[in-house]
Amino acid sequence: MNIVPTIIVIFGGTGDLTWRKLMPSLFDLHRDERMPKQFAIIGVGRTPCSDAKLRERFLAGVKRFSRKGMAKSADWNGFARHVTYQQGDYSDPATYSNLEKSCAKLEKDWKMKATRIFHMATPPALFGVIPKMLTDAGLNRDRAHVRLVVEKPIGHDLDSARKLNRTLTESFHESQIFRIDHYLGKETVQNILAFRFANPLFEPIWNRRYVDYVTLTVAETVGVEERGGYYDHAGALRDMVQSHLLQLLCLVAMEPMVSFNADEIRNKKVDVLHAVCPIRVGSVNECAVRGQYGIGRLDGRPVRGYRREDDISPHSPTETYAALKLFIDNWRWQGVPFYLRTGKRMARQVSEVAIQFRAAPHQSFPPESGRDWHPSCLVLSIQPEEGITLCFQAKYPGRRMLLRPVEMRFNYEESFGVPSPDAYETLLRDVMDNDPTLFVRADMVEAAWRLLMPVLEGWANDRPRGFPNYAAGSWGPKAADELLGRDGHFWRPSA
Ligand code: BG6
Numbered sequence: 001m002n003i004v005p006t007i008i009v010i011f012g013g014t015g016d017l018t019w020r021k022l023m024p025s026l027f028d029l030h031r032d033e034r035m036p037k038q039f040a041i042i043g044v045g046r047t048p049c050s051d052a053k054l055r056e057r058f059l060a061g062v063k064r065f066s067r068k069g070m071a072k073s074a075d076w077n078g079f080a081r082h083v084t085y086q087q088g089d090y091s092d093p094a095t096y097s098n099l100e101k102s103c104a105k106l107e108k109d110w111k112m113k114a115t116r117i118f119h120m121a122t123p124p125a126l127f128g129v130i131p132k133m134l135t136d137a138g139l140n141r142d143r144a145h146v147r148l149v150v151e152k153p154i155g156h157d158l159d160s161a162r163k164l165n166r167t168l169t170e171s172f173h174e175s176q177i178f179r180i181d182h183y184l185g186k187e188t189v190q191n192i193l194a195f196r197f198a199n200p201l202f203e204p205i206w207n208r209r210y211v212d213y214v215t216l217t218v219a220e221t222v223g224v225e226e227r228g229g230y231y232d233h234a235g236a237l238r239d240m241v242q243s244h245l246l247q248l249l250c251l252v253a254m255e256p257m258v259s260f261n262a263d264e265i266r267n268k269k270v271d272v273l274h275a276v277c278p279i280r281v282g283s284v285n286e287c288a289v290r291g292q293y294g295i296g297r298l299d300g301r302p303v304r305g306y307r308r309e310d311d312i313s314p315h316s317p318t319e320t321y322a323a324l325k326l327f328i329d330n331w332r333w334q335g336v337p338f339y340l341r342t343g344k345r346m347a348r349q350v351s352e353v354a355i356q357f358r359a360a361p362h363q364s365f366p367p368e369s370g371r372d373w374h375p376s377c378l379v380l381s382i383q384p385e386e387g388i389t390l391c392f393q394a395k396y397p398g399r400r401m402l403l404r405p406v407e408m409r410f411n412y413e414e415s416f417g418v419p420s421p422d423a424y425e426t427l428l429r430d431v432m433d434n435d436p437t438l439f440v441r442a443d444m445v446e447a448a449w450r451l452l453m454p455v456l457e458g459w460a461n462d463r464p465r466g467f468p469n470y471a472a473g474s475w476g477p478k479a480a481d482e483l484l485g486r487d488g489h490f491w492r493p494s495a
Contacts, residue, residue, distance in 0.1 A: 004036060004114070004115050004432075005036055005037070005038035005039065005106075005110045005112055005113075005114040005115070006038070006039045006040075006116075007041075007103050007115070007117065008026070008041045008119060009116065009117065009119065010022060010041065010042070010043050010044065010121055011044050011119065011121060011130055012044075012120070012121035012122035013042075013044050013045040013086075014043065014047050014049055014054065014057070014085075015045070015122065018058075018121050019058065019065075020065050021065070021182075021422075021424045022119070022121060022424065023058040023061050024061055024067070024424075025424035025428055027058075027066060027076070027079050028067055028421070028422065029425050029429060030079045031071075031075055034425075036432065038110050038112075039082055040083075040084070040102075040106050041084070042086055043084070043086070044085075045088075047087070049085050049087065050085065051083070051084050051085050053085075054083065054084075054085040055083055058080070059071065059080070062076070067419065067421070067422045084102075090126050090129055091133065093133065093136065093137065097137055100137055100138070103139075115145050115146075115147065115434075117146075117148075117149060117431055117432070118139070118148050118149065119149040119431075120148070120150050121151055128163075131168055131172060132170075132171060134148075135170075143175070146172075147176050147431055148171075148172045148177050148178065149178045150168065150178070150179045150180065153234065153238060153239070153242075153243070156234075156238065157453065158449040158453050161445050161449045162446060165442040174441065175436070177442070178427075178430075178436060179439050179441070179442075179445065180440075181243045181439075181440050182427065183243070183244040183247055183248065183382075183423070184439070184440070185422075185423030186382060186383065186423045187386065187426075188380070188387075189247075189248065190426075192251040192380060193251060195388065196256075197256050197257070205357070206332075206355075207332045208334050210357055210358055211336055211355055212336070212356045212358045213338070213339065213489050214252060214253075214336065214337075214338045214353065214354065214356065215338075215339045215341070215354045216248050216249060216252070216339070216340045216341070216352075217341050217342070217354075217493070218240060218244060218245060218342040218382075219341070219348060219349060219350050219475075220345070220349055221345065221346060221347075223293070223472070224344065226310070228310050229311045231318070232311065232312050232318050234318075235318040235322070236319050236320055236321055236322040236343060237290075237322045237452060237455060237459075238456075241322055241340060241342060242449060244342075246273065246448045246451070250269035250270070250444075251269065252353055252355075253272045253332070254269050255271065255332070256268075262435065266436075266444065269444065270444045272328060273447035273448055273450075275329050275330045276326050276329070277326070277327045277329050279454040280454060285458075286325075287324060287325040288325075288455045288458070289324075289479045290321060290322055290477075291320065291321030291468075291469050291470045291476050291479075291480065292306050292307075292317075292318065292467040292468045293344065294307075294468030294471055295308075296472030297473045298345065303472040305468050305472065306318075306320050306468060307468070317463050317467065320343060320345065321342070321470060321477060322340075323339065323340065323341040323342075323480040324339070324455070325484075326339075326340065337487060339491070341476065341491065343470075343476050345472035346473075346474070349383070349384055350383075350384070354379045354380075355379075355380075356377050356492070357376040357377065359375045369402050369403050376390070376391060377390075378390050379492065386412040387409060388409070389407050389410075391406070392405070393405060427439075475491070475494075475495040
């Protein structure tokens, strides 16, 4: 248990992210005795609210979203007494002087300097305001004790991301800034490094000599839910590819780190983004596909199309699906295509990375032996299944040499018998421990935007024709299958 007293100030205290993710995770950390002995959580928001009302709302959130389920009242009461609310406008200096007073009082009671964590769980328009106000109030000064947590999206494009990074680093040192990409907190995502670099068996074949192509899929069955207002201005490329998918790409393609040092790992990751072959605005259609879902069926029930969702324009050109074909210009990956796709309202929720190995260089088996013959494939399942599967060929029992595909599986739950923590539990705990390994550095955010700018520009200049172009409950637009089909490749999982 961390002995440093900690004050967590959550801007956006009455907001959706705090309710759904932050408070259930903090409470679960508390239930697992992983919170500091002395801590306080101060929710800040514009809406009038009392401590009691806020705690009630958080308890409802815990009941709905906590990994560990319902709260025993003794556990909840023990936690809730640490939670208070402070109403205030984000651009009013009084909000920050009040915060300073609250923090100073807690530290006086604890007779110790506390770690102060300022978590911006607000709409992104405030990301530029809050750090400046914290600076004006002198709340940013103590580099050793003060941290700033920023949720995505970091910018809307390269320019705005640069501008925001400048604003953040004018107020805080980069080492104090924790940019969250919650995929990095998922156990299965962290396991990519463990799998690749703790097992010398795989590293020698993790390259262009043995790997034919790689597919990365993050498919969701949910639509835009209550976030239409945000999503319609973002779209799948900004919302998912710029962050989660490119982070996955980095972990799959990076060179081995020399040590488990946060910056060493992040340097190796950002090298991947720097090595991706730039996309030319003129050739976007050759390597990118966008889609938008229309009316369809999911789990046997009818689902409305994107343009009929709440807060979405009925003529919206926003993509709810994006697929990309990328090449990494380095010794390891020269010529190996990496196909990335993500979409909402797809047939099934699945996030996985599939490494498709090359075919055997020479086929010595009789042609009739391999009716179902496929080259070997290694699947890193991120969610909802959590594990790793190696698909390969085996001899089918009998007198004849018949080859059939089989699978060797590792499953987290079966192997370890312990539930995985929620990504936010891991990340919030890492902020308290001042461990930036799983957070996104400024240069990475900018490299990711730089890579996608030609696609964003290409798509902005060319209004999509034929939207909606995939039915809710399907695997996305046909053009995305053709993107791989042209190379003789297939998505995994396939339709
Ligand atoms: C968020 C996106 O970052 O990730 C959402 O903004 C998306 O649109 C979500 O639904 C997916 O996260 P997860 O953990 O449910 O796969």
